[in-house]
Amino acid sequence: MPPLLAHPSPPPRDPELATPLPETPAHKRRRVDLVLRRVRVRDDEPLVDVAITDGRIAAIGAELGLHAPEEIDGDGHVLVPGLVESHLHLDKALLADYTPNASGTLSEAISATARHKATVTAADLRARAETALTMALRHGTTAIRAETEFDPFIGLTGIAELLALKRRYAHLVTLQVVAFPQEGVFQHPGTEQLFREAMRRGADVVGGVPYNDIAPHRHIDLCFEIAREFDRPISLHQDFSDGAEGMTMEYVARKTIAAGWQGRVAVGHATALGALPPSRLKPLLALLREADITVVTLPLTDLYLGGRRDTHKVRRALAPVAALLKAGVNVAVSSNNLRNAFTPFGTGDLLSVAALLIAAAHLGGGDLLPRVLDLATTNAARALGLGPEYGLAVGRRADLVVLDTRRVHDAVIDLPERLWVLKDGRVTVRNTRKTEFRATPAAA
Ligand SMILES: [Zn+2]
The missing domain is CATH 2.30.40.10 (Urease, subunit C, domain 1)
Structure with missing residues (x-):
């Protein structure tokens, strides 16, 4: 680590801004x-x-x-x-031409991408990931948490390629590689072994997707087990649905506290929170705050895939960002996907995603608008555990x-x-x- 100048740390007045050094x-x-x-x-x-x-x-x-x-x-x-992408899929970026999603639903996005996965080569994955990475860098992103798929179909090709990108681009971006079992763990035998192998090879973060597995609670338990084995943070795709049925958020929060993993768990999407009436939402927000879980809202994908079965008065299907912020929960915003079956558009410009969120989540008020930048910077950095480095x-x-x-x-x-x-x-x-x-x- 390079030597720091021997000057006192920032003052308590504003932790993000230092007092000017005395000009001795x-x-x-x-x-x-x-x-x-x-x-x-x-x-x-x-x-x-x-x-x-x-x-x-x-x-x-x-x-x-x-x-x-x-x-x-x-x-x-x-x-x-620097802007911080706290949840971005570089490995399946720029696939829109190969994975059409006629219904526009989450389930078709997952199945279309899974079908295409069998044809993906390391060179193809590398080229697309690198192009997507460059799109983000050009827009001022200096740190990325990259959700990277592994499973018996693609094996560890994506993990290996992303770890190689991390090394090659270390002077351009802080890249964290998430080992993400998109197809579930227990419904595809062999995935659990690959999970641990991905961590052994150097993945930085334990990923998970409880809603896309046959046993959501076991899925969560396994994520925490592996996180403890390798002493790594957790990034879950969590409660991504229009309604509040089948949510496992409370289970994740209680597990986080029990495991002592406060401040090391992030949940992406969390759109089902938006379906809860205030009386049910309030105690859950208090629990999320106690567990120090970061909610990463992903408005490009959430707005695009959400509410697809609504014939009229189409729901926004978005995490309740204003309520989360007011409850003191750490909230970040990220791009999630770039031009694929989940999100067939996007430029890699995180500020444009934050700007979209102002309208989508009603953040235009004088108390909330000034905080939107934090969602793409300070709050996201906290989700990545960048702490006093950032x-x-x-x-x-x-x-x-x-x-x-x-x-x-x-x-x-x-x-x-x-x-x-x-x-x-x-x-x-x-x-x-x-x-x-x-x-x-x-x-x-
Ligand atoms: Zn995602």
């Missing part, structure tokens, strides 16, 4: 690798400079006076920590994005271009897209 002469003499000049990190404070050394934020403050071999003029643009504070990894907007408040709703993307303090993306008006209005 000694400090000014310190060499830094890169300085981002004049960026906006809070709307109610002056512009700041951000100095970076050894891949980490060395100082944040107004007119730091430090000089570096590389300097970027932020010109008043907003600086945010954020705009001294000592944190310099995974940063300069946005083409000048108010933090507008970071999502402007859908700004990502002007600069930095990973571990090195520029990975520079975007110079420019719009010119070639016509002028008529005289008044």
Whole structure:
């Protein structure tokens, strides 16, 4: 680990933003690798400079006076920590041409993809995953939790390819590989052995999908068993349905507490929560908070596949994001799928997914709108367990994005271009897209 500058940690006032370093002469003499000049990190404070050394934020403050071999003029643009995709299927991205889903339902998406799986080669999987990864990186994503399928049909091909991508792209993105048994475990003998082999080979996270197995509770039990064996966090596809029948969320929450896995369990979709009346939802939200479970809402897929049997007044089929936030549950938003049978569209732009969520989950109010950016950054980083490595504070990894907007408040709703993307303090993306008006209005 590179040495941190010997300066106190961020103050209690705002854990995401450090107090500027005192500009002592000694400090000014310190060499830094890169300085981002004049960026906006809070709307109610002056512009700041951000100095970076050894891949980490060395100082944040107004007119730091430090000089570096590389300097970027932020010109008043907003600086945010790198975007975090907390639930993304790179291995089955870009399959839409091969896996049509005529009904638009979840069940047909799963069966169409399963049929195609037999024809997938390692080279094909690698090429699609790499293209999808590049789509995310281009939009300022610096960390991804990649749900990666294994089963007796595809074996460990996806796991091996994603682990190889993780190594090749380590200087561009923090990639966590989830061992995800999409076809269930107990309905396909041999899957359990592959599960443990995937973990032995280096998968970072235990995946699961209780609703797509013959024994949902046993499925959950096994996920916790393997998580304990390998000391890994858990990411479940959980309660993905329009109605509240057959939910296992309460079981997962109680299991999390019993196992002492608080803060290490994330559940994707959780759309069935949205079907619960307030009287049943309230105690479950309190339990989710106690278990410190992250709910990852996946609006592209959830809105696309949800409510398909509703002939009128079609349900949104979405996790109740506002209620979750108000109950103090950690909520993240992620893309889930890119152009396949589950979601036949998507650009890899996580900010656009967050923007969609504002309308879909009614997050436009003054109390909630400013928190939407957190769902794609800080909250998602917490889901990945990035902890004190992540954020705009001294000592944190310099995974940063300069946005083409000048108010933090507008970071999502402007859908700004990502002007600069930095990973571990090195520029990975520079975007110079420019719009010119070639016509002028008529005289008044
Ligand atoms: Zn998923």
